[in-house]
Each structure stands twice: as C-alpha cells, then as structure tokens.
Amino acid sequence: MGDGTFLVSISGQLDYIEVLAESGSNWHCKYEFVSGPDWKIIGGVESGLSQICTVNMNGEKIVLNLPLEVMMKSTNLYGWPQVLVSIYNEMTLEGYGRCHVPLSPGVHSIDISLCKPLTSTLLGKITSLFGYQPELIQPKMLATTAGNNCKSFEIRCLKFTRKEKDFFICQVYLIYFLYILI
Amino acid sequence: MAEVHIIGELSQSKDFGQQHLFCKWYLQIGNNWRLLSGKKEGQTQVSSNEFEDICKWSYPLDIHLATSGLQGWPKIYIQVFHLDWVGRSHLYGYGVVTIPTHPGQHELDCYTWRPVGNLRERFVQYFMGGGPQLKDPHLILSTTDRYKLNTEAMGVVTFKITVVLRHFSDFGVEY
Amino acid sequence: MKNKMENFNPIYQTLNKYTAIYRIRIKEINDLVIATDSELKENWEIKEFKWQQKVFNNFEKQFYGDEKNCVTDIEKQYNLSLINSVNATDDRILFSYIDNDNFNCDIESTSILKNTCDRKQAHEENSLEEILENNEEYDYRHYLDEAIEDVGTLDDYSVMFIMADMGEYIQENWVKFEHILCTLKYNKEKNILIICPDFSQRLPYRLQLNSDSIRTFYYFIENASEDIPEELAQKENEIFKKISEYRLSLKNITLNTTFELPSKNTLEVHIFFEIVSGQHFEYDDIYVKYFIDLPEKWTCKNSGLLNGITQTCRGKGHSNLVTFGHVFDLILNYDIQDFFDKGFPKYPYIYFEVISRGSWDRYRCEGLTFKCLPIAKPDSYHFDLPCYRLTDGRMSDLRRFFIGDCSNYNDITWIGLPKSVKGSIFNKYGVQTVGTGTLSVRMNVIHQSQAFLTKYNEAAQLARGREKYIFDKLNSSTLVKSVEQVLEAFKRARENMIQARNT
Numbered sequence: 001m002g003d004g005t006f007l008v009s010i011s012g013q014l015d016y017i018e019v020l021a022e023s024g025s026n027w028h029c030k031y032e033f034v035s036g037p038d039w040k041i042i043g044g045v046e047s048g049l050s051q052i053c054t055v056n057m058n059g060e061k062i063v064l065n066l067p068l069e070v071m072m073k074s075t076n077l078y079g080w081p082q083v084l085v086s087i088y089n090e091m092t093l094e095g096y097g098r099c100h101v102p103l104s105p106g107v108h109s110i111d112i113s114l115c116k117p118l119t120s121t122l123l124g125k126i127t128s129l130f131g132y133q134p135e136l137i138q139p140k141m142l143a144t145t146a147g148n149n150c151k152s153f154e155i156r157c158l159k160f161t162r163k164e165k166d167f168f169i170c171q172v173y174l175i176y177f178l179y180i181l182i
Numbered sequence: 183m184a185e186v187h188i189i190g191e192l193s194q195s196k197d198f199g200q201q202h203l204f205c206k207w208y209l210q211i212g213n214n215w216r217l218l219s220g221k222k223e224g225q226t227q228v229s230s231n232e233f234e235d236i237c238k239w240s241y242p243l244d245i246h247l248a249t250s251g252l253q254g255w256p257k258i259y260i261q262v263f264h265l266d267w268v269g270r271s272h273l274y275g276y277g278v279v280t281i282p283t284h285p286g287q288h289e290l291d292c293y294t295w296r297p298v299g300n301l302r303e304r305f306v307q308y309f310m311g312g313g314p315q316l317k318d319p320h321l322i323l324s325t326t327d328r329y330k331l332n333t334e335a336m337g338v339v340t341f342k343i344t345v346v347l348r349h350f351s352d353f354g355v356e357y
Numbered sequence: 358m359k360n361k362m363e364n365f366n367p368i369y370q371t372l373n374k375y376t377a378i379y380r381i382r383i384k385e386i387n388d389l390v391i392a393t394d395s396e397l398k399e400n401w402e403i404k405e406f407k408w409q410q411k412v413f414n415n416f417e418k419q420f421y422g423d424e425k426n427c428v429t430d431i432e433k434q435y436n437l438s439l440i441n442s443v444n445a446t447d448d449r450i451l452f453s454y455i456d457n458d459n460f461n462c463d464i465e466s467t468s469i470l471k472n473t474c475d476r477k478q479a480h481e482e483n484s485l486e487e488i489l490e491n492n493e494e495y496d497y498r499h500y501l502d503e504a505i506e507d508v509g510t511l512d513d514y515s516v517m518f519i520m521a522d523m524g525e526y527i528q529e530n531w532v533k534f535e536h537i538l539c540t541l542k543y544n545k546e547k548n549i550l551i552i553c554p555d556f557s558q559r560l561p562y563r564l565q566l567n568s569d570s571i572r573t574f575y576y577f578i579e580n581a582s583e584d585i586p587e588e589l590a591q592k593e594n595e596i597f598k599k600i601s602e603y604r605l606s607l608k609n610i611t612l613n614t615t616f617e618l619p620s621k622n623t624l625e626v627h628i629f630f631e632i633v634s635g636q637h638f639e640y641d642d643i644y645v646k647y648f649i650d651l652p653e654k655w656t657c658k659n660s661g662l663l664n665g666i667t668q669t670c671r672g673k674g675h676s677n678l679v680t681f682g683h684v685f686d687l688i689l690n691y692d693i694q695d696f697f698d699k700g701f702p703k704y705p706y707i708y709f710e711v712i713s714r715g716s717w718d719r720y721r722c723e724g725l726t727f728k729c730l731p732i733a734k735p736d737s738y739h740f741d742l743p744c745y746r747l748t749d750g751r752m753s754d755l756r757r758f759f760i761g762d763c764s765n766y767n768d769i770t771w772i773g774l775p776k777s778v779k780g781s782i783f784n785k786y787g788v789q790t791v792g793t794g795t796l797s798v799r800m801n802v803i804h805q806s807q808a809f810l811t812k813y814n815e816a817a818q819l820a821r822g823r824e825k826y827i828f829d830k831l832n833s834s835t836l837v838k839s840v841e842q843v844l845e846a847f848k849r850a851r852e853n854m855i856q857a858r859n860t
Contacts, residue, residue, distance in 0.1 A: 036244070042549055075337075077346055078219040078246040095833070098240055100189060103344045104287065113238045115229060126193075143242055153297045184616060197674075214617070251617040252627050252805055257684060278682045280629045282737035283801040287388060293634045295670055325685050331668035331769035335680040336635070353616040355811040357734045 006074050008040075010101055014066040017087060018092065019114075021055040027062045027094070028052045033070050034098075034143040036079010044052075044070035082143045087114060095136045098142050125182045183248045184350045185218070186256070188281055190343030192226060194243040198274055198337035203229035203237045203330060205327055205339060206261045209245060210323055212254010220245035228265050243343060252355065256281045259322045260339055269284075272311040275336035276322045282345055283357055290341040295333040370663045380405045381451055381519055381538060382561075384574035404451040405581055406519055408541075413439065414452035414522040415531040448469040451538075452519040477790070514542040514551075521574070523566060536564060539578050556580050576802060623809050624691045631803040632667055632683040632709075637794035638723045638744075640713040643679045644669040645796065647710075649687070649730075650770055652703035656690045663687075669714060677794070705730045708769045709796055711744055719761030722746050724793040727773040731802055738800045783824050 014031065021027065032047040050066045072081060081101045087094045095114030102108040117134050119125055124132060136142070195203055208223040228241040248258060259278040263271040275294030282288045297314045298304065307313040313338065347357060382401045402436040405410065413421070413435070420426050421435040524534040542551040554562060561575040585593075619625040632645055634840070651657060669682040691702055711724040724744025731738050747765055748754060756762055770776055775783055 043551070053207075061237070076219075077189065078244060080189050080244065097244065100191065100242065102287075103189060103346065107348060113240065115238060115240075142240075188773075195465060232571070250615060252803060253617075253686070255629055255686065255801075256629070276682070277680075278631075278684055280631055280684055280799070280801055283627075283629065283735070283803040284737040291633075293678075293682060295668070295680045295682060298671060309691065322535070323684060325662070325665055328668040328683065329666035332642070332671070333668050333680075334671040335673040335678050351809070354806050355617060356804040356806075356809055 005073055007071065008081070008101075010044075010070045010081070011067075011069045013068055014064045014085065017062040017063060019062065019087075020059055021062055021089075023055050023060075025055050026052050027087065027089050028140065029056065029064055029066060029088070030085045031066065031068065032084045032140070033068075033072075033081050034084055034100075034140050035072060035074075035081040036076070039072050039074040039081065040074040041078050042071050042073050044161055045075050046070060084139055084143050085114075086139055092131065092133045096136065096142055097141055183250060183354060184251065185348040186247045186281075187346040188220075188243060188245040188247070188256070188343055189346070190243050190341060192239055192243060192260075193340045193342050194236050194238045194240075195339045196236050196337050198237070198264075199235065200264050200274065201237065201314070202228055203274060204228040204264045204265060204271075205239060205241075206263070206312055207241075207243075208259050208319070209256055210250075210259060210320075211247060211256045212251070214251040215247055215249045215254055215256065215277070218246040218248050226318070243341075252295065255283065256340070257323065258292075258293070259319070260292060261319060262336070262339065266311060270311060273313060273315050275339075276316065276319070277339060278322050279341060281343070283347075285345050285347050287342070287344045287357065290343065292339045292341060294336045294339060296336055298332050298334045359636045373410045378405055378407055378581040379519065379539070379541070380579040380581040381576055382579070383451065383521060383538070383574055385572060385574050402451060406517075409455045409515070409517055410453065410542075411435070411438075411455050414533075414535070415454070415518070415524070415722070416533050416658045417520070419531055433824045452520055454520060456515045456517065463697065470580060482684065493811075514544050516543075517541040519578075519818045521564070521576075523572070523574075525753055532569070534566075536566070538562075538564070552578075554578065559601045579851050618807055619690070619805055622693050624693050624804065624806040624808070626691065627803045627805065628689065628730065628732075629685065629689045629803075630683075630685050630707075631799040632681045633799055634678060634680045635711060635794055636678050636797045637714065638672070638677055638679065638711060639793060640715055640721060640723065641672050641677070641725060642669050643672065643711060644714070645681060645683070645711050648769055649705060649709045650773075651689065654695050654702060655691055655705055658690070693806065704732065706770070706773050708772065709742065709744070709798075710764070710769065711794070711796060712763050719759075720763035720765050721757055721761045722765060724796065725766075725769070725772050725795055728798065729773075731800065735802045735804050738802065740798045740800070742796045742798060744796055746793055748760060748791050749791050829849055 014029065017027065017029070019027075029050040030047070031050075033041070034042075039090065047070075048066065048068075050064050050177040052060050053064060055062060068083070070081075083101060084096070084098045086096050091157055093116055095116045097114040099110055099112045102110070117136060119128055119132070119134050124134065192205060192207060197204065204226050206223070206225045209217075211217070220243075222245075224241070226241040229237040229239050231237060245256075257278055257280045260275070261273065262275040262277070264274045266272050273296055275296050277292040277294035279290050279292040282290070297316065299307070299314045303314060321327070350357060380403065384401045404412065417435070417438060421432060422439050424436055427433045427436045485806040517540075518537055519539040520535050521538050522533060522535050524532045526532075531675045540551075540553045542553075543549070544551075556579060557577045561577045564576065566572045566574070573857050632647065635643060635645070645667045646664070647667075649657075652665070657663060662685050665685065667681040670679040670681060672679045687775075689705065695702070706727050706729055708727045709725070710722065711726075713723045715720050715721060726742040726744040728740055728742055748757075751763075753762065766772075768776070775785075
C-alpha cells in the first residue's frame with residue numbers, strides 16, 4: 001500500500017488436543033491473538049471460546065475444530081501476532097500455550113506444547129493435592145517478553161500435550177519489504 | 183538504514199539431566215547496531231516436565247534492529263540455570279548461537295557447556311551444587327582466551343526463529 | 358468460449374458523488390456457446406443502488422401495498438413510499454434488503470465467537486502491576502461469570518443485500534425464489550466496507566438455478582460512484598508520505614552513520630563461523646585447532662582470526678558429545694578486477710585438527726578435516742565434517758598411546774588439495790589413515806560489494822532472487838566494465854609497453 005502498511009490475513013483452526021484425558025471429562029478452550037502496539041485488527045475475531053468437548057474413551061483426542069480467522073494491518077513487523085491458548089478441564093486450568101503465527105504465507109501445521117503454573121507457596125503445595133490449580137490473571141504475559149524476571153513463577157509442562165493448527169495465510173502483502181522469506 | 187527482524191521463540195532444552203531449568207538470554211550486537219524495539223536480554227520462566235528429559239519454555243523473541251554495517255552481526259548467548267527446591271540457582275550451561283544471515287525460518291540447536299573444576303570442586307559440586315562459573319559472561323563470546331578453559335558438554339537448547347532482512351540490497355549486500 | 362465472454366459490454370462509470378453507488382446488470386443466458394453477439398449486448402436489466410436504498414420486489418409490493426399488513430413504523434413507511442412511487446418497469450428481478458429488514462441469510466452464520474475489540478480499547482494500558490494492585494481480592498467467580506455471559510456478541514455491521522427474485526405469479530400471488538447477488542457490510546467504528554463478491558472485472562458472475570429447469574444468469578457488479586477528487590487524493594498521498602518519512606527519520610536518528618560500503622572493486626565476503634560440537638571421538642577432553650588458508654588475491658582485515666583454538670571440553674553420553682560453541686567472524690576481501698583478468702578465484706579452505714588432552718598432558722590427535730569455504734552462494738550452512746587421523750601401523754599407535762602424537766604432519770594443507778601437486782593427478786597413496794568422529798560446524802555467508810548496487814546492476818534487479826551466484830551477478834555488473842576500468846587498464850598496458858621498449 002502506498003501508505004507503508006501491509007495486511008496479514010490468517011485463517012485456520014485448532015484441530016485437537018492430545019492429553020491423557022479421562023473418559024467422561026469435559027474440556028474447553030479459549031484462544032486469543034496478541035500483537036504489538038503497531039498492529040490493528042481490521043476484521044475477523046480476536047478471541048474465542050470453544051464448545052465443551054466430552055471425552056468418551058480414556059486417552060482419546062479432544063477434537064475442537066475451533067476456527068481462527070483474523071485480518072490485521074500494521075506498519076511494522078515488530079509485535080507479529082501470536083496465538084495464546086488456554087485449555088480447561090471442567091473449570092480447572094489444564095494448560096497455557098503460545099505460538100507465533102508463521103511468517104511465511106502458505107499452509108502450516110503447528111504443534112503447541114502446553115504448560116501450567118505450579119504454586120509457589122507451601123500452602124498451595126498442600127492444597128494442590130486436593131486439586132487447587134493456580135491460574136494466570138493475564139495469560140497475555142506469556143506472549144510478552146516483559147515481566148518474566150520473577151523467579152518464583154514456575155511452570156510445569158504437561159505430558160504429551162499437543163495441538164495442531166493449519167494456518168493458511170492467504171495474502172501477506174508486504175509491499176515495503178522486497179525480500180522476505182522462503 | 184538496513185533493518186533486521188528476529189521473530190521466534192526459545193522453545194526448549196534437552197538432555198540436561200535435570201528439570202526445573204530456566205534460561206537467561208542476551209543479545210550481543212556490534213557498535214554500529216541499534217536496538218529499535220524489543221528486549222536485549224531476558225529470562226524465561228522455570229519449567230519442568232514429568233516424562234521426558236525436556237524443558238519447554240516457548241519463550242517469545244521479537245527483536246527489531248537497525249544497522250549501518252555488516253560487522254557485529256547479532257548473536258544470542260544463553261546461560262541455563264537450575265532452580266533447586268531451596269531456591270538456589272546453579273549454572274547448568276553456557277551457549278552461543280549466531281543469528282542466521284539467510285532470511286527465513288530456522289531451527290537452531292545451541293549446544294551448551296559448563297566449566298568443570300578440579301576433583302575437589304567436582305566432589306563438592308555433587309553434593310552441594312554450585313560449581314565454577316565464568317566471572318564475565320562475555321567470555322562466552324571471546325575467542326582469544328578460550329583455550330585455557332576446561333569444560334564439559336551439557337544439553338541442547340533449541341531456538342526456532344524467523345529472520346527478516348530489509349533494505350540490505352540497497353547497500354550492495356547479497357544474502 | 359473466452360471470445361464470447363469478451364463481447365460483453367465494457368464497464369462504464371457515472372457521476373454520483375461520494376456515497377457508494379453500485380450497479381448490477383443481469384441477464385439470463387441459457388447457453389453461452391450458442392448465444393449470439395446481439396444477445397450478449399442487449400436486454401440487460403440494469404439497476405443502480407445507493408447505500409441503504411430500498412427497492413421492493415414483487416412480493417413486497419403486494420404485501421406492503423396492502424395497508425392492513427403494515428403494523429410497525431418501518432412497514433408503514435414502506436407502505437407510504439409504495440403508494441407514492443411510480444413503478445419502474447425494470448424492477449423485475451433486482452431488489453434489495455437493507456438493515457431494517459432483518460434479513461436472515463443462511464450463509465451468514467451466527468457465530469458464538471466473542472469479539473473483544475471494543476473492550477480491548479478500554480483495557481489497553483493496564484500493565485501487570487496495575488492489575489495486581491487493583492485486584493487485591495481476585496474474584497474467580499466474577500471473572501468466570503463474565504466470560505460465560507459475554508459469549509455471542511457480534512460486530513456491529515449495517516448490512517445491505519442486493520438480491521434477485523426469479524419467482525413467478527401463481528394464482529395472483531407472487532411466489533418467492535430469491536437469491537443473493539451481492540452482500541455489503543459496513544462497520545462504522547472500524548471504517549471497513551466489506552463487499553462480497555467483489556466488483557466484477559471483465560467477466561461476469563454466473564448464477565445457476567437448479568429448479569425444474571436449469572437456468573443460468575450472468576451478472577456484473579460495478580462500482581458506479583465517483584472517485585474522490587484529485588486534490589483530496591493528492592493530499593492523502595502527501596500525508597502518507599510525510600508519515601513514512603517521519604518514521605524513517607526517527608530511525609535514522611538512532612544511527613548517525615551511513616551504511617558502510619566496501620571500497621570499489623572489492624567483493625567483501627563476511628563469514629560468521631561457529632564451531633558447534635563434535636561426536637564419536639575416541640578420548641575425552643577435546644579441543645579444536647583451526648587454520649584458514651587464503652589463496653592469493655584474497656585478503657583479510659583481521660588476520661588474527663585466521664587460526665585459533667577452542668576451549669577444551671569433556672565428552673558426555675555414549676556418543677561422546679563434546680560442545681564448543683566457538684564463534685568468530687571473518688571478513689575476506691577479493692579484488693573483483695582480478696575476476697575478469699584471471700577468471701575464477703581460488704577458494705579458501707579451512708582446516709581443523711581435533712586434539713585430545715589426556716592425563717599427564719599427553720596430546721593426541723583425534724582427527725583432521727577440512728572444508729572448502731562456500732563463498733559462491735550466500736546462505737546459512739551447516740556441515741558435519743568426518744575426520745580421520747594419520748596412523749602408520751603398530752609403532753605409531755603405541756607412540757600415540759604412550760606419548761601422544763599431536764600434529765604429526767608437516768603441512769596441514771596436505772589433507773586437502775596438496776600444494777605440491779604438479780600436473781593434473783595427485784597421489785596420496787601410501788599414507789594410512791583411520792576414520793574417527795565428526796565435527797559439526799556452522800557458517801553464515803553474506804556478500805557485499807559496490808558492484809551489487811542498483812546503479813550498476815539494472816538488469817539483475819529484474820531477475821531478483823533467481824541469480825544468487827555471485828559470479829553471475831559480477832558478470833552483469835557494469836561497475837567492473839565501466840569506462841574508468843577500461844581507461845585504467847589501458848594506462849597500465851601502455852606503461853608496460855613503454856617499459857618493455859626502454860629495457
């Protein structure tokens with residue numbers, strides 16, 4: 001564009017979650033697109049909440065098929081959009097995950113690994129035996145590089161957790177840049 | 183001015199033999215480079231995994247640099263620490279990786295090492311942790327005095343980054 | 358088939374100011390192949406729609422025309438406008454639904470996805486600390502309830518549908534058979550107008566109805582509004598330019614110097630080396646010595662880096678992985694003029710010697726390897742170099758074990774292409790070696806030269822991206838072949854001639 005902006009159009013879906021899910025449990029998922037200060041969303045949906053998925057057999061995939069579609073406009077590559085997902089089992093948090101939207105146009109399939117916070121207090125450690133699970137007030141902090149200097153914030157990674165997405169970036173007009181990427 | 187964007191993540195560490203690891207990363211650039219946006223250093227969260235010898239951080243990196251020369255191309259050097267149950271942090275590795283000059287997506291393995299002491303120091307280290315550290319972390323990057331160091335190999339830290347270069351061709355640079 | 362399509366009338370624009378005007382032309386053509394030219398050009402039903410202009414279809418005319426049917430205010434308004442208006446004869450097929458009509462299109466699915474754009478503006482600047490301060494008591498239930506209730510808000514669009522009605526009269530009642538031709542959505546807050554499908558280019562859109570018989574309709578969607586006047590458009594462009602210049606100047610302030618260019622006639626090759634790791638070597642406590650051999654015509658500014666030693670590392674794991682992480686940057690210069698005089702340059706090589714330091718300071722050679730530097734194409738390279746070491750039978754192995762046999766060679770370049778080769782055959786027969794481990798090395802190569810600047814390389818700009826090999830680019834660069842060079846070369850030749858004559 002003549003005014004030095006470029007558009008990024010992202011469409012895709014969150015396919016499934018692979019966790020050791022027990023049968024009869026209900027899972028849902030929240031996602032959010034996080035981007036830098038120069039980015040503006042001009043279309044599509046910025047965040048979403050999925051349906052509730054029930055698991056029938058132990059260990060089977062939790063199929064979400066949650067569509068992701070957003071159109072963004074920016075003047076600067078800094079703050080390239082990231083997707084932040086939070087997975088919940090009933091009402092307890094099971095994990096957070098984040099991933100940069102791929103920078104090259106085309107179809108991509110991405111696996112995101114999830115982690116969940118551990119408690120830092122002694123009382124928390126005891127009550128975690130009874131199912132207490134701390135949550136982040138602002139999951140967006142996982143997508144920023146600030147404020148991560150807190151030593152007491154410990155995250156435990158979940159076992160075999162994976163999600164796949166297809167990102168089909170249909171137009172990445174980068175008029176300003178002549179050589180981008182392979 | 184020519185610009186470089188480094189967008190990606192510090193994804194995970196492997197084969198360290200310990201859980202509860204966190205990583206401090208620093209960006210090293212030459213004098214003719216300027217940081218336009220993003221951070222020059224940072225620290226990941228402490229992470230652990232129950233089943234595999236992997237620590238997943240998934241820490242986002244988004245750095246925008248401007249430069250007036252090719253010398254001093256950015257490098258990232260890392261220090262990996264282990265946080266034990268008492269709250270002390272022990273050094274578990276130093277590593278350095280050069281940002282690739284070819285634009286596109288790269289998955290870089292940063293192999294780490296840590297200094298090893300003499301027999302007595304190692305004995306104490308086995309029980310109490312700690313161990314020798316470099317006085318000045320910049321020594322990770324220097325090449326002149328490195329031959330005096332005795333080190334041992336530690337695990338691998340993986341970076342997944344995408345590099346975007348801009349305006350370099352206006353100055354006769356071919357990549 | 359394509360020729361037929363091009364016989365359609367070209368798009369033309371008219372005059373209404375500023376507000377968006379859309380024109381639809383529709384005609385039924387059953388078989389494009391046998392349609393005659395005159396059929397393609399005439400008898401199009403044409404209608405122009407202004408934004409939110411209501412055009413009634415036959416069913417609505419019947420329905421709203423009857424006063425008894427009109428209950429709400431909007432319907433009463435329709436009734437009045439119908440009574441007062443004059444029916445245009447070409448309102449056969451095309452009509453529109455506007456915002457007030459609450460047309461529920463099946464294609465427009467109501468999604469349960471939340472849109473928090475509006476709320477985001479309010480919470481923009483809250484940093485983590487502020488939120489922690491304000492929420493002394495974090496109410497989980499409250500946030501959870503908010504999240505659950507907030508599902509289902511849609512964006513605030515005002516819509517307009519341009520439709521076609523292919524129904525018919527059955528016993529004096531109009532039976533609807535509606536199809537959407539074009540959907541227009543306008544979001545006031547974001548100033549975005551979405552039109553789907555887009556304005557047709559040269560070819561029309563096709564609408565196929567599969568009812569009792571197959572009927573095909575072709576239609577164009579055209580933009581009939583007036584463009585913004587020249588001055589306004591120019592002002593807009595100027596503002597954009599000012600903004601981007603301002604941004605560029607902000608960036609330039611941080612760096613006061615202009616970009617460093619190498620001197621004319623040199624090709625600078627920057628190589629960023631990294632000696633990463635090694636595997637499967639025999640002993641522990643390993644370090645690597647490297648040596649770079651530059652042939653003639655290649656020079657190096659910081660020649661101290663041409664040879665060096667890494668740290669000593671103890672291996673780990675059953676593959677005896679040793680890590681070095683040794684980085685160094687080299688700048689090699691090559692004189693382009695020689696490229697034309699002498700042809701291809703000789704390649705520089707890097708030689709590695711992997712040495713282990715055993716107990717009692719026994720230095721043993723663990724491997725020798727070399728690599729030709731990949732200066733031809735700039736890229737990020739990763740090499741796994743296999744190593745071998747020289748051995749000479751039992752005695753040398755014993756010596757290696759007891760004393761250590763580091764650097765048991767005269768000239769390290771022998772392991773590559775030996776310098777003493779005469780003729781076109783080289784012979785390394787007679788030397789015994791044993792294969793050892795692998796050394797892993799990364800190199801990032803980047804080229805810089807004034808010959809690649811656009812002013813010297815116009816033709817190559819068009820083939821950008823395809824010509825990566827520097828020798829092709831140097832060939833097409835006019836810098837080297839510029840007049841100055843020719844004159845200089847002439848001067849040199851003349852001087853040589855004079856000297857030869859004098860001696």
